Amino acid sequence: VSAQGIAGAILLLLTILFLLRSSETGQTAFDDVETDLKLIESHGTRVGVAMSFLSFELQMDFDSLTEAEADLRAAANGIEAVNPDLKTLLDGQLTMVEDFKSLQAVLRNSRSIIEQTIKTLWTTPDLSQEAENSLHELERSFLDFIARRDPQSAAELRRALDIDQPDLVSSELWRILEPHGETIIVYNDRMTLLMGEFFTLPVPQAIAETRRTISREIAEATTVAGRYRIGLFVVAVLLLIFSAAKVLEVSQYLRMVQRTNSELDRRVKERTVELSKANMALLNEIHERENIEAQLRLSQKLESIGQLAAGVAHEINTPTQFVSDNVAFVDEAWAKVSEIVDDYEKSTINGMRDDARSRAIWERSSPDFLREEIPAALSGAGSGLKQISDIVRAMKEFSHPRGDRLEPSDLNAAIENTIMVARSEWKYVAKIEVDLADDLPLVPCNVTTMNQVMLNLIVNAAQAIGESPPEEEEACIRISTEVKGGVAEICVEDNGPGIPEELYERIFDPFFTTKDVGKGTGQGLGIAYRVVTQMHRGTIAVSRRHRGRGARFVVRLPISPPASAAENDPAASSSADSLVRSA
Amino acid sequence: MGSLRFQTFYAMPFWFSIAIFLGGCSENRVSGEAEQSFELPALGTFLPVSPLPGAPDPEAPIVQLGKSLFHDQRLSSNGSISCASCHDIAAGGDDGRVTSIGLNGEKTSVNAPTVLNSTFNFAQFWDGRARTIEDQIRETLVSEIEMGADLSAMERRLRRDDELVSRFDRLYQNGLNTDNVIDAIAAYVDALVTPGAPFDRFLNGDSTAVSKEVAAGYQLFTDLGCISCHQGRNLGGNLFQTFGIMGDYFADRGDVTIADYGRFNVTGREQDRYKFKVPTLRNVARTAPYFHDGSAATLEDAIKIMVQYQLGRNVEPSELLLLVAFLESLSADVSGPLL
Numbered sequence: 001v002s003a004q005g006i007a008g009a010i011l012l013l014l015t016i017l018f019l020l021r022s023s024e025t026g027q028t029a030f031d032d033v034e035t036d037l038k039l040i041e042s043h044g045t046r047v048g049v050a051m052s053f054l055s056f057e058l059q060m061d062f063d064s065l066t067e068a069e070a071d072l073r074a075a076a077n078g079i080e081a082v083n084p085d086l087k088t089l090l091d092g093q094l095t096m097v098e099d100f101k102s103l104q105a106v107l108r109n110s111r112s113i114i115e116q117t118i119k120t121l122w123t124t125p126d127l128s129q130e131a132e133n134s135l136h137e138l139e140r141s142f143l144d145f146i147a148r149r150d151p152q153s154a155a156e157l158r159r160a161l162d163i164d165q166p167d168l169v170s171s172e173l174w175r176i177l178e179p180h181g182e183t184i185i186v187y188n189d190r191m192t193l194l195m196g197e198f199f200t201l202p203v204p205q206a207i208a209e210t211r212r213t214i215s216r217e218i219a220e221a222t223t224v225a226g227r228y229r230i231g232l233f234v235v236a237v238l239l240l241i242f243s244a245a246k247v248l249e250v251s252q253y254l255r256m257v258q259r260t261n262s263e264l265d266r267r268v269k270e271r272t273v274e275l276s277k278a279n280m281a282l283l284n285e286i287h288e289r290e291n292i293e294a295q296l297r298l299s300q301k302l303e304s305i306g307q308l309a310a311g312v313a314h315e316i317n318t319p320t321q322f323v324s325d326n327v328a329f330v331d332e333a334w335a336k337v338s339e340i341v342d343d344y345e346k347s348t349i350n351g352m353r354d355d356a357r358s359r360a361i362w363e364r365s366s367p368d369f370l371r372e373e374i375p376a377a378l379s380g381a382g383s384g385l386k387q388i389s390d391i392v393r394a395m396k397e398f399s400h401p402r403g404d405r406l407e408p409s410d411l412n413a414a415i416e417n418t419i420m421v422a423r424s425e426w427k428y429v430a431k432i433e434v435d436l437a438d439d440l441p442l443v444p445c446n447v448t449t450m451n452q453v454m455l456n457l458i459v460n461a462a463q464a465i466g467e468s469p470p471e472e473e474e475a476c477i478r479i480s481t482e483v484k485g486g487v488a489e490i491c492v493e494d495n496g497p498g499i500p501e502e503l504y505e506r507i508f509d510p511f512f513t514t515k516d517v518g519k520g521t522g523q524g525l526g527i528a529y530r531v532v533t534q535m536h537r538g539t540i541a542v543s544r545r546h547r548g549r550g551a552r553f554v555v556r557l558p559i560s561p562p563a564s565a566a567e568n569d570p571a572a573s574s575s576a577d578s579l580v581r582s583a
Numbered sequence: 584m585g586s587l588r589f590q591t592f593y594a595m596p597f598w599f600s601i602a603i604f605l606g607g608c609s610e611n612r613v614s615g616e617a618e619q620s621f622e623l624p625a626l627g628t629f630l631p632v633s634p635l636p637g638a639p640d641p642e643a644p645i646v647q648l649g650k651s652l653f654h655d656q657r658l659s660s661n662g663s664i665s666c667a668s669c670h671d672i673a674a675g676g677d678d679g680r681v682t683s684i685g686l687n688g689e690k691t692s693v694n695a696p697t698v699l700n701s702t703f704n705f706a707q708f709w710d711g712r713a714r715t716i717e718d719q720i721r722e723t724l725v726s727e728i729e730m731g732a733d734l735s736a737m738e739r740r741l742r743r744d745d746e747l748v749s750r751f752d753r754l755y756q757n758g759l760n761t762d763n764v765i766d767a768i769a770a771y772v773d774a775l776v777t778p779g780a781p782f783d784r785f786l787n788g789d790s791t792a793v794s795k796e797v798a799a800g801y802q803l804f805t806d807l808g809c810i811s812c813h814q815g816r817n818l819g820g821n822l823f824q825t826f827g828i829m830g831d832y833f834a835d836r837g838d839v840t841i842a843d844y845g846r847f848n849v850t851g852r853e854q855d856r857y858k859f860k861v862p863t864l865r866n867v868a869r870t871a872p873y874f875h876d877g878s879a880a881t882l883e884d885a886i887k888i889m890v891q892y893q894l895g896r897n898v899e900p901s902e903l904l905l906l907v908a909f910l911e912s913l914s915a916d917v918s919g920p921l922l
Contacts, residue, residue: 061631061815062822066705073714095850101822102858109811109894116806179829179895 016235022228030218036078037207040090043072044203047093051100051198062101069097083213086206096198103191110180110187114142117177124171131167134160145184149192154185296527311424315391319384326377326384333374336365394420398451406536408442411450411488411557412481418454419479426462430475430494437481443488443557449531453540456524457492457553464496464551473548487538487556495550504542532557631805631814634783635700635865638776641920648750649771650921652764657740658724659686660731666723666768670698672775673922675869681877685728692728692842694877699917700865702773704820709842709875711823711860712849716769724765734761777866777915785912793912800909803902808894818864818913825858826874829895832888833857836878843876868911882907 046068054060076090118139127135141160145153161181168174343361347353394417419432426432461477469475478493499507508529532540538557545552639646652658653666669683669691670676676697683695693709701707707719724732738761741747751759754767782801784792804810813819823846826832833839841848846858859875872878873885886906890898898906 061633063633063815066815066821070705095852098823099854102824105811105822105824106828109808112806112808112811113894113896176896183829183895 019228019232023225023232030214033082033214036075039075043068043075047072047097054104083210086210089203089206093201096194099194103187107187110184113180117173121173128167131165134163134165149188158185314424316388319387323381323384326381329377330374333370340365406444406446409445409447411443412436412440414447414451415454418451422455422458425459429462429466430477433476433478435480437483440481440483441559443559453528453531456528461494465494468497470495486559488559490555493545493552495548498549499551507542631810632818633816634786635778635816638778639774641774641918645754645767645770646774649767652768653771661686669695675866677870681872686731689728693875697870698772699775699777700817700863703817706860709859710845710849716772717765720765720768775917777917780913780915782912796905796908797912800905803905804909812861813864819861820863822861823858824861827857827892830892832892864913866914868914
């Protein structure tokens with residue numbers, strides 16, 4: 001998904017939102033205004049009704065009118081933004097309501113006082129007929145005025161009040177009545193004017209006008225909104241087409257994918273057949289390789305044995321030589337001893353004693369020499385035979401086939417055997433220093449193959465020293481064993497020329513050799529590597545000797561049996577302790 | 584609420600027809616013999632006065648916060664006065680002075696009206712220039728003569744009070760600010776109502792709540808025409824009226840001031856000159872002196888002036904006693920938690 005794609009999507013979304021907003025017709029705004037207008041109408045009606053109802057009423061309070069007035073004022077404030085003219089009209093109307101209340105309070109008060117006063121005047125004792133007539137005329141015109149409240153009745157009331165009937169005019173009550181009569185006429189004029197104005201205020205027209213304006217605005221808004229709706233529609237159609245195209249594209253793509261998949265399936269099947277064939281071939285190859293390697297290991301073993309054979313022959317030959325020399329000497333010596341024995345038999349057993357002959361024989365056979373040399377020759381032959389038998393035993397040990405199993409083995413003994421077997425390889429080029437750890441426990445090990453590893457290492461060391469003997473020190477191969485935290489460490493060091501570091505990585509490769517053709521197959525270290533790492537789960541590493549020149553090989557073997565063995569045999573771990581060789 | 588009132592209103596023609604039906608006896612009552620017996624019209628017929636509705640919860644947190652602010656002198660710019668300085672709640676909701684004394688000792692132009700039941704007034708101030716309690720509070724706060732507050736400075740002063748700030752935080756989403764200060768004070772003023780006055784109890788049907796004098800006083804109050812303006816649940820507070828309908832009060836008093844023009848100062852209309860909001864008569868016995876100019880020191884003086892200049896009549900000393908008795912029956916205490 002590209003940034004452009006995202007930007008496009010956002011733009012599209014904003015456009016749609018804009019169009020959606022713009023396509024609103026403002027119906028809600030219209031509804032709000034309509035609500036306000038309805039409120040104005042209803043509260044206005046309440047006010048009007050209350051005013052008509054109250055105009056001369058005595059027993060009413062203004063609370064209801066005041067509440068209707070407050071409601072109308074609130075509604076008027078609501079409409080100000082829509083139609084200020086209507087608001088001004090309503091304000092005028094509300095002012096009229098205020099005036100109405102003032103006028104109405106005065107009017108009803110004056111009316112009440114006039115009624116009371118007329119009634120009290122009737123009770124005046126000794127009223128003259130003229131006074132009664134005037135009072136009657138006053139009462140009639142007053143009631144007429146209250147009923148009609150028009151200019152004519154007002155004029156009649158004023159005439160009825162404007163009398164100079166002494167009985168009435170002199171009364172204290174008349175002085176109250178007369179100003180109230182005047183007040184009620186004046187205030188009634190004002191009230192009439194006010195009510196006329198109030199009910200002719202063009203409020204309904206203004207409300208209707210507001211409705212028309214709003215409808216017009218809404219019609220315009222609807223037209224505009226209609227355009228935006230068309231825009232929205234166009235966008236929607238475009239989106240639809242775009243989506244359809246995309247869907248088509250995707251479905252085509254899916255079909256293609258399906259085709260490709262089936263094609264792929266077919267190829268995979270083909271390839272699987274090929275692969276299984278190849279696999280079979282590989283398995284065969286691996287099997288073959290294993291066979292070859294086993295053969296290789298065997299041939300290397302044979303090679304090393306062959307290599308050793310000459311040395312071993314020499315080793316055996318030398319003691320054989322002096323055993324046979326000594327035997328020959330004993331044989332010769334026996335002839336002299338035999339003369340003495342024969343002489344002894346003649347003179348002592350047969351009685352043919354001849355001292356002179358005996359003396360001659362004795363002296364001729366030099367008995368002191370015989371007495372000294374024969375035992376020496378015999379013991380020499382014995383030690384020679386022991387040497388031979390040692391070598392033969394070591395040979396036997398060295399090459400004794402034990403199968404491929406790991407068995408708790410005495411590594412020190414194996415190393416000593418190997419040194420012995422390889423004696424002819426090193427004894428002319430270097431001495432061997434041995435430093436074997438006394439506390440080395442029995443290590444799970446396949447001795448035959450480990451012997452071969454050791455032999456390879458010793459022979460390599462000897463050959464290296466042989467090619468380039470050290471000049472400043474005695475040629476020496478140092479072999480040591482050590483226990484280091486659950487690992488038996490075998491170290492073979494020589495002070496030969498050493499191995500260039502760049503070869504360290506290749507040195508354990510099969511068929512790698514620096515030796516001249518014919519001097520080795522290049523299998524020695526490769527086999528050593530596989531024997532140590534694969535068969536024994538150990539490590540083998542090469543480095544420089546710590547001091548001076550030379551190479552240093554370190555083989556590390558785990559002392560505990562391999563994990564699988566430990567799991568299979570719970571006793572193994574406890575028996576492992578008992579395998580620790582006592583020093 | 585609105586719809587309820589609306590219904591009540593439309594029920595009027597029905598009640599009106601009953602009133603007409605009962606017209607005859609009503610006439611008889613108007614005609615007098617007040618001393619002998621007094622009965623209220625049967626319940627359900629219209630009376631021009633009505634009892635006060637119940638009070639809001641005086642212990643509501645917002646009301647109590649408003650109470651603290653109402654008595655808080657930090658609201659005035661120099662910290663010398665609070666709302667309560669001119670509106671002593673325990674003493675009738677005003678200050679007993681002819682005109683009040685502002686933060687710098689300067690006198691205000693008109694007499695302080697009571698705050699008690701002012702929530703039922705249709706407009707605030709003598710000239711009705713504020714339609715809501717909130718507007719009235721705001722104007723009084725910033726008035727140079729009265730509290731002289733710079734509202735933002737006032738807000739900063741109050742903000743230093745951590746406890747006050749946390750009270751606001753608990754009650755208002757946007758915490759302490761000028762609008763909320765005014766709102767809380769208004770909530771307190773709305774709660775400053777005094778239902779349960781003896782006359783209200785009488786209106787509610789307890790005939791033992793008032794004496795015969797009070798009942799006779801009410802009859803006189805009606806007959807004289809006081810009730811023309813002092814009507815409704817607040818006995819006033821719902822209309823403007825000219826001071827001096829039946830006589831020229833201001834010419835007789837002399838020294839006309841701009842404040843005497845009343846509503847004219849707000850509307851500029853000639854017919855509004857000398858017009859004032861008709862004040863409530865609730866607790867009137869406790870709010871001397873009287874009128875916008877504080878010129879009437881006693882209730883008797885005030886009644887005499889009113890009867891003379893508004894009703895064009897005279898009042899006998901015996902009638903005066905009855906009227907005072909009636910007006911005294913309109914007093915009630917605000918509930919304890921509001922003091």
